[in-house]
Amino acid sequence: MKDLLILGGGAAGSRAAMLAARAGFSVALIECGAPGGGAVREGYWPYKRLLTDAADLTRGREGFLGLRLLSESHVYCSILKRAQEETEKLAQAHENTMRELGVEIIAGIGRVEDMHDRRYMVSAGDTRIEARRLLIATGSVPFIPNIEGIEELLRSGLIITPKEVLYDKLPRRVIVAGGNIRALQIAAWFASHRSAVILTSDGDNIAEELDADVSRWLKRSLKGIEYLEQTQITAVSGQRVSMTARGGGRSVECDKIVIGAKRCPATRGMGLGGVGVAIENGAIITDLTCHTNLPDVYAAGDVNMRTLSALGAFCEAEACVSNMLGRRAAVAYRALPRIFDCGAMGASVGETEESARAVGYTPVCVKVNIFGRIQEGFVKLIADDKNRLIGAHICGWSGAETVWKLAAMIESSADLSQSARRLHPASVMEDAVQQALLKL
Ligand SMILES: Cc1cc2nc3c(=O)[nH]c(=O)nc-3n(C[C@H](O)[C@H](O)[C@H](O)COP(=O)(O)OP(=O)(O)OC[C@H]3O[C@@H](n4cnc5c(N)ncnc54)[C@H](O)[C@@H]3O)c2cc1C
Numbered sequence: 001m002k003d004l005l006i007l008g009g010g011a012a013g014s015r016a017a018m019l020a021a022r023a024g025f026s027v028a029l030i031e032c033g034a035p036g037g038g039a040v041r042e043g044y045w046p047y048k049r050l051l052t053d054a055a056d057l058t059r060g061r062e063g064f065l066g067l068r069l070l071s072e073s074h075v076y077c078s079i080l081k082r083a084q085e086e087t088e089k090l091a092q093a094h095e096n097t098m099r100e101l102g103v104e105i106i107a108g109i110g111r112v113e114d115m116h117d118r119r120y121m122v123s124a125g126d127t128r129i130e131a132r133r134l135l136i137a138t139g140s141v142p143f144i145p146n147i148e149g150i151e152e153l154l155r156s157g158l159i160i161t162p163k164e165v166l167y168d169k170l171p172r173r174v175i176v177a178g179g180n181i182r183a184l185q186i187a188a189w190f191a192s193h194r195s196a197v198i199l200t201s202d203g204d205n206i207a208e209e210l211d212a213d214v215s216r217w218l219k220r221s222l223k224g225i226e227y228l229e230q231t232q233i234t235a236v237s238g239q240r241v242s243m244t245a246r247g248g249g250r251s252v253e254c255d256k257i258v259i260g261a262k263r264c265p266a267t268r269g270m271g272l273g274g275v276g277v278a279i280e281n282g283a284i285i286t287d288l289t290c291h292t293n294l295p296d297v298y299a300a301g302d303v304n305m306r307t308l309s310a311l312g313a314f315c316e317a318e319a320c321v322s323n324m325l326g327r328r329a330a331v332a333y334r335a336l337p338r339i340f341d342c343g344a345m346g347a348s349v350g351e352t353e354e355s356a357r358a359v360g361y362t363p364v365c366v367k368v369n370i371f372g373r374i375q376e377g378f379v380k381l382i383a384d385d386k387n388r389l390i391g392a393h394i395c396g397w398s399g400a401e402t403v404w405k406l407a408a409m410i411e412s413s414a415d416l417s418q419s420a421r422r423l424h425p426a427s428v429m430e431d432a433v434q435q436a437l438l439k440l
Contacts, residue, residue, distance in 0.1 A: 002028045004324065005122055005131035007110035007270070010037030011044060011313035012301030012320075013137035014094050019321040021101035028131065029103055030110035030124045036091025038139045038302075042163040044310035045090060047185050049083045050166075051341055054192035076170040076193045083166065110138075112271040118295055120275070133296040135320055136277070136284060137313070138270065140302035142260025145177065145233060153236055153257075161260035162186060171195055171256035175241060177233055178261030181207045181340050184218060184225075186258055188343040191224035198252065200231040200243065210340070211352035211393045213367065213380055218395075221344035233257065265303045281305075288330035290320045298323070312336055334390075335411035337403045346377065347403035350391035350410045356382055361390065366439045368432045370396055379432040381406075383440045387416050398429045406433065416440050 004020050006013045009031035021027045031037060039045055057075065098105060108124030112134070115121070120134045142161040144150060153159040160168060165186060172195060176187040179201020187199040199206060206227050207215045219227055230246040241257065243250045265283040278285045278293040283305035290298045300316035302308055307316075315331050322329035337349040356363040367380045377396025384390050392406035409419050420437035423430065 001119070002026050002104075002129060002131040004028075004133045004135060005120065005129055006030070006135045006137055007112075007122070008037065008137035008139055008266075008301070008303070009035070009094075009098075009105070010137065010139050010301060011039035011310040012139075012303075012317040013037060013135065014039075014098060015314050016135050016137065016300065016317035016321050017098050017103045018101055019318060020324065021098070021103050023321065023325055025324070027101075027103045028106060028129050029098065030106045030108055030122070030129075032107070032109040034091065035095040035105075036087065037094075039310050039313070040091045040094060041087055042166070043182075046083050046087055046166055047162070047182075047189070048341060049086060050079060050189050051185060051192075051343060053079045053082070054189055055343055057192060072193055073170045080166060110270065112275050112277075115275040115294070120297070133324055134298070135317075136267075136270075136272070136292075136297070136299040136303055137301045137317070138266040138303050140263035140305070140308070141266050143178075143262035143264050145259060147233055148235055158236065158239070158255075159257045159259055162258065163260075165189070165258060168256070171254070173252075173254040174198070174256040174258065175200060175233070175252070175254050176258045176261065178259065179203055179206050179229070180209060180261055181338075181342065182263075183258075183261035184222070184340075185342040186261060187225050188222050191222065192343060194224065197225045198228060198254070199225050200228045200233065202230065202232050204229055207340075210338070210348055211380060211391070212354060213378070214340075214346065214348060214352075214393050214395055217346075217378065218340075218342070218344055221395075222342065263302060263305075263308060265305050267303060286316075288333070289323050289328065290316050290331065291323065296324075306331075306333060307336060307338075309338060311339065332411045335407045337400075337407050339400045339403070341400070344395070345397050346393070346395040346399035348391075348393045349403050349407045350389070351382055352391060352393070353380075353382055356384075356390060361385070363390070364440060366436045368436045368439070370428060370432050372396065372428065377429075379429070379436045381433070381436045381440055383416060387440070388413050389416060389419065389437075389440075392433075394429065394433070396429055398427050402427070402429045402433060405430075 003025035004027045006029040017029045113121045175198045191197045235242040284299035286304045298320040301313035319329040319331045339347045364383045370377045380393040382391035389409045425431040
């Protein structure tokens with residue numbers, strides 16, 4: 001009997017396994033894919049790696065990797081190859097750490113078979129494991145749009161998902177469907193290699209999950225991408241793609257379509273309904289402590305569709321293990337930063353101006369622009385009518401570092417007049433934050 005059984009070895013599952021094993025739990029982890037899981041092999045890590053290289057490439061094409069005078073597709077393949085090699089090393093390192101900590105890693109598709117007396121029975125192929133606690137961390141799968149003949153289009157390789165992008169050749173003309181920040185990352189990766197890129201979004205805006213000012217800044221900053229909002233792919237015939245678009249239909253030729261930046265929770269066929277785990281629209285329902293409706297059953301990461309980010313998955317995994325150890329921990333979702341790195345870099349935390357209005361605030365917003373040699377950006381802060389910070393959006397290279405101070409202010413509901421005085425600016429970006437705080 002294990003103290004903890006984890007389904008899924010991605011960002012959430014592997015983090016929880018290491019923490020729980022370190023705390024003295026006997027832990028088993030079932031993973032149906034390759035070691036390393038989704039975060040290391042398909043999403044967060046490889047794209048971070050590729051976009052870092054792409055940014056270096058954009059800054060100094062000539063000298064990059066010593067690839068002077070090579071064709072674009074050579075450069076592209078070399079960067080992909082390097083990312084694949086590093087992915088393997090990282091995946092192996094993760095697995096080694098877990099094994100050294102005594103985590104039993106089982107290859108197979110996990111399925112919850114039974115629950116009695118607060119003990120859970122899970123199968124993976126012919127193996128049966130009994131455990132006192134369960135953590136479901138099976139992540140998400142690409143959302144497959146309703147296009148006629150989609151299975152055949154996926155088989156032929158004309159339509160691919162973010163995972164296949166990492167092993168494919170450089171397309172000349174590519175459509176990236178999805179419109180969220182993940183789709184923007186993929187589009188930016190292709191654009192940095194001079195592909196003709198169209199990014200479609202069925203919503204009103206690109207990266208709608210971010211503040212509208214951030215979305216506009218991203219569109220301005222990222223060169224070489226054509227944005228089509230309120231657009232859906234309706235049919236694909238040969239390489240001709242038909243779309244319903246704002247202001248009428250449109251048809252374009254392309255040699256690749258990337259779907260799957262939009263995600264669905266991976267909960268199907270796992271027997272969760274059978275033991276009574278509450279699910280809504282496919283996602284496991286969890287509270288702020290990452291508990292499900294069943295005792296000792298937790299869910300973390302994309303499978304609960306709360307954050308769809310590796311950072312969120314890590315924080316949730318940490319909260320799960322703390323709660324298992326009896327130290328009550330809740331995830332501060334309202335103060336959890338979203339770091340966006342898609343060639344243009346920045347970070348957001350808390351409410352956007354739009355979401356603040358939607359939940360009933362009358363937000364007070366201040367924006368301070370930053371003018372820089374490499375990239376222009378801004379800081380936008382949002383306060384409620386009680387002079388408390390509820391949202392912060394930072395566009396520019398050091399946004400990812402600066403955002404944590406603002407996240408702490410949001411989490412502690414600090415009074416803004418005190419916060420501005422306590423902030424000691426260490427960069428141009430933090431100076432802009434202080435100016436914005438003083439103006440609020
Ligand atoms: C293109 C792209 C770019 C991204 N970029 C970023 C970024 O810049 N920053 C960021 O924070 N996040 C990013 N993400 C999101 C991030 O990768 C995910 O939010 C994160 O990986 C979620 O972690 P997870 O543990 O929930 O799922 P995963 O990391 O996907 O792990 C789930 C694991 O469960 C396994 N599994 C599924 N079903 C079963 C089963 N029945 N039995 C056993 N194992 C199973 C899967 O094989 C998988 O390994 C990106 C995602 C994509 C697609």
